[in-house]
Amino acid sequence: MNATLTRDALYEGLLKDCVREGLTESDALLWMVLLHTHEIRLRPGSVGANGSALVLSAITQRHAAEVVARLWAMRNGDQGQPAQSAYWYGRYNRETPFEILDDVPDVLRARLTELRDVLSHDSRVEAITPEE
Amino acid sequence: MRVDLCKAMDPQLDLNALIRLARGEPQFVAFGSANQVAGLTYNSATRVDFRANGVGSQADLNRLERAYGVTLLLGVSEAEIDASALRLQAAFRGDPFGPMLRTQDARIIATGFLKGEAVATCDLQLFKRAVDLGVAATFLGSGRGSARALAYAPRPVSIPGGR
Numbered sequence: 001m002n003a004t005l006t007r008d009a010l011y012e013g014l015l016k017d018c019v020r021e022g023l024t025e026s027d028a029l030l031w032m033v034l035l036h037t038h039e040i041r042l043r044p045g046s047v048g049a050n051g052s053a054l055v056l057s058a059i060t061q062r063h064a065a066e067v068v069a070r071l072w073a074m075r076n077g078d079q080g081q082p083a084q085s086a087y088w089y090g091r092y093n094r095e096t097p098f099e100i101l102d103d104v105p106d107v108l109r110a111r112l113t114e115l116r117d118v119l120s121h122d123s124r125v126e127a128i129t130p131e132e
Numbered sequence: 133m134r135v136d137l138c139k140a141m142d143p144q145l146d147l148n149a150l151i152r153l154a155r156g157e158p159q160f161v162a163f164g165s166a167n168q169v170a171g172l173t174y175n176s177a178t179r180v181d182f183r184a185n186g187v188g189s190q191a192d193l194n195r196l197e198r199a200y201g202v203t204l205l206l207g208v209s210e211a212e213i214d215a216s217a218l219r220l221q222a223a224f225r226g227d228p229f230g231p232m233l234r235t236q237d238a239r240i241i242a243t244g245f246l247k248g249e250a251v252a253t254c255d256l257q258l259f260k261r262a263v264d265l266g267v268a269a270t271f272l273g274s275g276r277g278s279a280r281a282l283a284y285a286p287r288p289v290s291i292p293g294g295r
Contacts, residue, residue, distance in 0.1 A: 006228060036257060054229045060257040061148060063234045081186060090187040093148045094155065099256035099277035 010047060010056065011035070011067045014125070016074055018118045023075045025082070029096045030112050031071070032064040032088060037101050038116070039131045046124040058131040065089040101130040142170035144205055146240050146253035147178045147187070149272050153200065154192045159274055164200035173205040177213060177239035208243050216242035220265055223289040231287075233261055241267055245295075256281060264289050 015031065040056040047054055059067070065088035073083040081087040098104045104112060116128050145153070153160040164172065174182070174193075182188045196202040217238035224232045233241070241262050244251035250268040253259050256277055262269035263286045271281035 007232065056229050057231045058257055059232075060234065060237050060261070061255045062236050062258075063232075066234065084184075086181060086184040086187055089147070089181075090151060093151045093254065097148070097152070097254060099254070099273055100280055102276045 007056070008067070008070075010042075012070060012074075014040075014119060014122055015067065015071050017122060018115070019071060019075055021075070023072055025091075027111070027115065028068045028072060028082070028088065029091060030108065030115055032061070032068050032092050033096055033098050033104060033108075033112060034116055034119070034128075035059050035064040035067060036061060036092075037098065037104075037130060038128050040119075040125060041127040041129070042124050043126045061092055062089055065092060142167065142172065143250040143252035143268075143270055144173045144175055144240075144244055144247075145178070145202065146251060146255065146258065147174075147181050148254040149252055150174055150178065150182055150193075150196065150202070151187060152254065153202070154188055154196060160272070163272065164196075164202070168201045172200060172202040174202065175205045175208065175213070175240065175243040176210065177236065177242075179204060181236065205243055205247075208246055212246060213239055213242045216246050219292050220245060223265060223291045224261070226289070231257075231261055231264070237261070241265065244268065260284055260286075265291060266295065 019027070019031075035058065037058055039058050042054045042056065062085065065085040068088045069083055069085040072088075076082065096108070119125060120128050149160065153164050179193065182193065183190060193202075217235060220238045220241055221233045221235065224230065237258055240253070240258070241251055243249075244262065244267045245265065248268070250270055251262055252270040252272050253262070254272050256271060256273065259269050259271040259281055263284060266288065271278060273281065
């Protein structure tokens with residue numbers, strides 16, 4: 001398994017456990033914000049065999065769009081534009097073009113924090129912090 | 133690395149910048165107007181993505197060319213973009229969980245790498261990866277994101293085969 005597949009499988013596993021039912025479009029965009037602006041520190045030994053802690057760096061807009069498109073397809077079906085990463089990339093840049101957590105408005109911050117907390121409760125996750 | 137939207141420059145625009153310029157966002161309109169003479173471009177990978185899945189249309193690109201002189205970057209073949217993108221992606225494979233470069237991101241930076249020209253993006257993470265690769269990059273953004281871009285300390289990576 002190469003690094004890209006390993007990383008994608010990790011995101012897929014983490015997010016699909018957080019989103020057990022249908023994914024809303026507003027939450028999909030906020031998951032993109034979270035993945036684009038935060039790094040995820042995994043507990044030592046939770047992934048891989050060497051027992052070291054792993055830190056998933058914040059990812060680019062396109063990568064976040066790919067992750068969310070796959071999540072959408074898993075939870076809402078793989079038909080239509082929302083199952084395509086280009087759809088989410090476009091919406092991100094039109095509706096939630098935030099590059100750091102400080103730029104996220106309060107009206108969205110509360111829900112973003114809720115999503116972060118849900119992901120933080122995953123047994124594999126040690127911490128989720130804004131990327132410096 | 134200046135993040136001055138009104139300073140004349142002739143970068144290649146990432147898809148996000150095209151989207152926001154096409155939307156007429158004032159900050160990007162000011163940038164497009166200020167840099168029209170210098171010559172703004174986008175590469176073929178950006179054109180494909182812009183026209184995909186309702187992001188934009190060829191008519192939008194034509195309108196941007198008329199309004200701001202934004203044109204398709206010529207002189208780099210698809211094969212050259214693909215080959216360079218693979219090398220740029222490989223530069224980040226040392227740490228399997230660290231920063232990485234997706235294929236489409238790499239195809240955007242590839243032409244900047246090949247032509248030695250700046251790539252302008254609204255994606256702070258892509259900006260950082262371009263800088264790490266030694267590619268001239270400009271972050272097109274505002275607020276505290278711009279300050280973060282200005283303060284970014286590169287973490288140089290080694291491109292297989294050199295520059």
